[in-house]
Amino acid sequence: MENPxxxxxxxxxxxxEPKASSTWYWQVLTGVALLLLLGLHFIxxxxxxxxxxxxxxxxxxxxxxxxxxxxEVFFLVxxxxxxxLGVRAIVMDFGxxxxxxxxxxxxxxxxxxxxxxxxxWLTWVIIx
Amino acid sequence: MATLEQTKxxxxxxxxxxxxxxxxxxxxxxxxxVCIGLVVYLxxxxxxxxxxxxxxxxxxxxxxxxxxxxxxxxxxxxLAGILIHGLNGLRVTLTGFDVCVKKxxxxxxxxxxxxxxxxSSAALKIFGG
Numbered sequence: 001m002e003n004p005x006x007x008x009x010x011x012x013x014x015x016x017e018p019k020a021s022s023t024w025y026w027q028v029l030t031g032v033a034l035l036l037l038l039g040l041h042f043i044x045x046x047x048x049x050x051x052x053x054x055x056x057x058x059x060x061x062x063x064x065x066x067x068x069x070x071x072e073v074f075f076l077v078x079x080x081x082x083x084x085l086g087v088r089a090i091v092m093d094f095g096x097x098x099x100x101x102x103x104x105x106x107x108x109x110x111x112x113x114x115x116x117x118x119x120x121w122l123t124w125v126i127i128x
Numbered sequence: 129m130a131t132l133e134q135t136k137x138x139x140x141x142x143x144x145x146x147x148x149x150x151x152x153x154x155x156x157x158x159x160x161x162v163c164i165g166l167v168v169y170l171x172x173x174x175x176x177x178x179x180x181x182x183x184x185x186x187x188x189x190x191x192x193x194x195x196x197x198x199x200x201x202x203x204x205x206x207l208a209g210i211l212i213h214g215l216n217g218l219r220v221t222l223t224g225f226d227v228c229v230k231k232x233x234x235x236x237x238x239x240x241x242x243x244x245x246x247x248s249s250a251a252l253k254i255f256g257g
Contacts, residue, residue: 028224031217038210046203052254053191056184083170086163118174125181 023085030082037075044068063127076119084112155216155236162213169206197255204251211243 044062046052054062063069088108092101149157179190193199219235222228228235 024224028221031214031221035214035218038214042207042210047250047253051191051195052200052203053195055191056180056187059180059187079170083167087167090160090163115171115174122174122177122181 023088027082027085027089030078030085033078034075034082037071037078040071041075060126063123069123069127073120073123076123077116080112080115080119083115084108151233151236155219159213159216159220162209162216165209166213169209200254203254204247207250207254208243208247211246212240215239215243 045054049058063072088104091104096104176190179186216236216239219228219232219239222235223232
């Protein structure tokens with residue numbers, strides 16, 4: 001099936017294909033970062049750890065390493081951002097109004113901030 | 129008679145139905161379905177991690193439970209989702225930057241083959257201990 005955008009551009013030489021939005025670039029950026037961070041997270045917690053999972057003492061010593069802590073917090077921020085942008089992209093495909101789009105963005109930002117806050121709180125409770 | 133909103137929703141929901149669609153649509157739908165699954169898993173994971181706040185007794189008891197083989201199957205399913213979404217996302221990124229646009233179906237097939245190989249070796253590692 002021919003791309004309708006290409007069809008439109010062919011019929012109207014003045015028509016332009018829509019430019020990628022900044023959210024798309026953020027989705028790509030966080031996605032590429034996730035390939036590295038998630039890979040590291042999975043290998044460290046499931047392949048290196050004895051028996052495939054860390055016990056409480058191992059989790060504690062793992063998270064008390066400052067480099068690991070920074071990487072895990074960064075992972076939390078990146079994964080929450082990528083997830084919210086992904087949900088936004090799916091809902092946006094329903095052709096919602098500008099007003100609904102604004103509300104959706106606000107709601108997903110709030111959910112993302114809450115998710116990161118919860119993760120930070122949990123990390124603090126574990127390592128303190 | 130269907131309202132405009134109902135028509136919009138019905139049209140938007142079509143990506144989910146991949147019957148009689150080509151490989152590109154399968155790749156698109158697969159990416160989205162796995163995306164939803166991974167978002168659900170993210171929150172499930174965060175809820176499970178709250179066990180850590182209850183101390184060593186609660187966490188270590190939970191760990192010995194999830195080391196059972198049927199829970200390890202869930203680990204393999206999770207890894208399958210991560211590999212499919214990650215590698216398919218890489219294809220979307222490349223084509224978004226006009227790289228391999230004409231060969232994206234072949235690229236998708238190759239990346240999914242990579243996912244199968246990586247998943248198989250990871251599954252052997254997970255169940256092999």
